[in-house]
Amino acid sequence: MQTLRGVYKNGNIELLRKPDHKIGQMAVLITFLEDDQNVDLIEHGINETEAGDLRHRLQCFSDDWNQPEMDIYDDL
Structure with missing residues (x-):
């Protein structure tokens, strides 16, 4: 079993990354997250x-993440 994050938009689910291994047709479970901002750290x-x-270690990427052209990803 593998968990991938994605975004549901216009009746489709867009994965934020590809699965680690090649997957053909497979049954999936979809969980809709109410509030994507709260993360259960222990989980x-x-x-x-x-x-x-x-x-702190990811801070070096913040300049790139905060560029105006990156706003397009806020709606994902």
């Missing part, structure tokens, strides 16, 4: 300290 196997460390 993802990290605590607040580790999340802070991760934010």
Whole structure:
């Protein structure tokens, strides 16, 4: 079993990345997230300290992420 994030839009589901291995036709379960901003850290196997460390290490990408042309991804 593999979990992938995606976006439901106009009746279609767009995956944010491709599966790790080739998948033909397969049954799937779809879960609609009510609030994408709140992440259960424990469910993802990290605590607040580790999340802070991760934010710090990813900070070098913030200039790119905050470019106006990246706003197109906000609606995904």
